[in-house]
Structures are given as structure tokens and as C-alpha cells.
Amino acid sequence: MGLYLRPTEIEEAVAALAAGKLTILAGGTDFYPARVGKPLSDDILDVTALAALRGITEDEHSFRIGAAVRWSELIAADLPPWFACLTLAAREIGGRQIQNAGTLAGNICNASPAADGVPGLLALDAAIEIASTRGTRLLPLADFILGNRRTALAGDELVTAIVIPKPHAAARSTFLKLGARKYLVISIVMVAALVETASDGTIAAASIAVGACSAVARRLAALEQDLLGRKLAPGIGAVATAAHLAELAPIDDVRAAAAYRSDAALALVARGLEALAAP
Numbered sequence: 001m002g003l004y005l006r007p008t009e010i011e012e013a014v015a016a017l018a019a020g021k022l023t024i025l026a027g028g029t030d031f032y033p034a035r036v037g038k039p040l041s042d043d044i045l046d047v048t049a050l051a052a053l054r055g056i057t058e059d060e061h062s063f064r065i066g067a068a069v070r071w072s073e074l075i076a077a078d079l080p081p082w083f084a085c086l087t088l089a090a091r092e093i094g095g096r097q098i099q100n101a102g103t104l105a106g107n108i109c110n111a112s113p114a115a116d117g118v119p120g121l122l123a124l125d126a127a128i129e130i131a132s133t134r135g136t137r138l139l140p141l142a143d144f145i146l147g148n149r150r151t152a153l154a155g156d157e158l159v160t161a162i163v164i165p166k167p168h169a170a171a172r173s174t175f176l177k178l179g180a181r182k183y184l185v186i187s188i189v190m191v192a193a194l195v196e197t198a199s200d201g202t203i204a205a206a207s208i209a210v211g212a213c214s215a216v217a218r219r220l221a222a223l224e225q226d227l228l229g230r231k232l233a234p235g236i237g238a239v240a241t242a243a244h245l246a247e248l249a250p251i252d253d254v255r256a257a258a259a260y261r262s263d264a265a266l267a268l269v270a271r272g273l274e275a276l277a278a279p
């Protein structure tokens, strides 16, 4: 094994990243399984002692989730109901041990097409806060994950937080995951849906994201557009049609056939919308 650094100050962490190639380690729940049976030769930067990466804070416009925040901390946090598309996903990530170790930031940096945190964060319009010795930048999540296991992070950068803007109007959201069994399963399809409603009950904004049906989870822009101005009431799920899934590119793999994934995605989108319309 090579170098193992566990700094407490962010300045120390970014200086170490600028000085040489390091592999960032958070909860290790993606890192270690990817290295089973192989010697651990990477030089490691463990980010779990960085105080600046801990905790969930809030200001007038947004919530800031530190990059070292674990799924179990998110579940225990006192968050508004419109966070459901993320907190419901958190409850379905692995089991308790995984939720106690794994971080939201690790889930997005690992950039798996089946990462359960990504659709909810896309629906919430999350932005990723990134630090290096060159300063701090904020990138929309849609621009951060570039492909299967590929992100826009440079070798000398680390993710410090996830920033989630507050909705403008009354909002509610949900998350639905389909796997081959109920728990401890890699998703076949997952859907996150968030709607904002005007005072007359019509939809003022909608964000619908589907995961595991393309290399990177995608928002369904055409469906979001078609939902605008409609009453959020039972039956709203019927607005979603197969044509709205045109942006997805599901594949055949060991978990499901592409055609099954498409059918399941449409069913989950419709169910998600109905759940949001329920009293």
C-alpha cells in the first residue's frame, strides 16, 4: 500500500491533491468492492476527517450537504417534505451498514448508471461544489457526471458539498426504485419526480428524472413541459407516454432487457406522478 493521508483542513487536502496523484476515499463502499482480490497500491486521500465536508446547513436560498455526509445522516436530518426524492432513495441504498458508511458525494463521484442518489439530485437541480488550490467552483450535477464512471472532476479537485436550491412554490417529490427484489439490490430502473404547484393547484414546475436507463440518469424535458399548467390531481400519471422516454437509451444486461426497462420506466413515472397527486 502507498501513502495514506487523512487531513483535517481543506487547505491541506487540496495542497496534497495538487502535489501528486491521490485516490479520494470517503465511506469506501464503492472503493473497496472494486478492488477485491487486488493489492491496494493507490496513494489515498481520506476525506472523512475534513470538518468542512461535514453537516447539512441551510440559508435563505439553498441547502448545503457536505461531501462527507452519509446516507444515514441524511435520513436522520430534519428536512422539508420536498426532499423526499432524495430521502426515500437514501432509505433504499444498501442496508444500514452501507448507509452508515457511504456518502452522497461518493455515490455521484462513482458515477454508476445505477447510482440511486443521482435521479433525486437531478430532480432537485443540485449543483456540485468543487475545491482545489485554484479555488472553488460550482457545477450543475447534469454537467458533473459525463458518462458511465466519468465525471468532470480534475485530478487535483475534490467535491466539498452538494448544493440544493429551495423551490419557489409549494413542492412535493417522490422516488420509486425497481429491483429484482425489494431490498439490497442494484436498480433496474428508478424514478425521481418533483412538482411545484401554484395556489390554484396547477403544476408550475416539474422535474422528472429516470436512472439506470442511460449511461447517466436523465431528466425527461418533454414530459416536464407537458405537465405545466395541468391540475395536480389523480389521473395525472396518464400524461406520461412512451414518447416522453425518447431521451433514454436502456440496454440489455444481466438485470433486465432494454424493452422491459422502458416499460418499467413508463410505469414508474406514471406511478410517481399519481403518488404526488394523492391527497
Ligand SMILES: Cc1cc2nc3c(=O)[nH]c(=O)nc-3n(C[C@H](O)[C@H](O)[C@H](O)COP(=O)(O)OP(=O)(O)OC[C@H]3O[C@@H](n4cnc5c(N)ncnc54)[C@H](O)[C@@H]3O)c2cc1C
Pocket: 023, 024, 025, 026, 027, 028, 029, 030, 031, 032, 033, 047, 067, 068, 092, 093, 094, 095, 098, 101, 102, 103, 104, 105, 106, 107, 108, 109, 110, 114, 115, 116, 117, 153, 157, 158, 159, 160, 184, 185, 186
Ligand atoms: C453491499 C452494497 C450495497 C450497495 N447498495 C447500493 C444501492 O442500493 N444503491 C446505490 O446507489 N449504491 C449502492 N452501493 C454503492 C455505494 O454504497 C454508494 O454508491 C455510496 O454512496 C458510495 O459512497 P462512499 O462514500 O462509500 O464512496 P467511496 O467508495 O469512498 O468512493 C466512491 C468514489 O467516489 C470518489 N469520491 C468519494 N468522495 C469524494 C469527494 N469528496 N470528492 C471526489 N471524489 C470522491 C472516490 O474516489 C471513488 O471513486 C452499495 C454498495 C455495497 C457494498
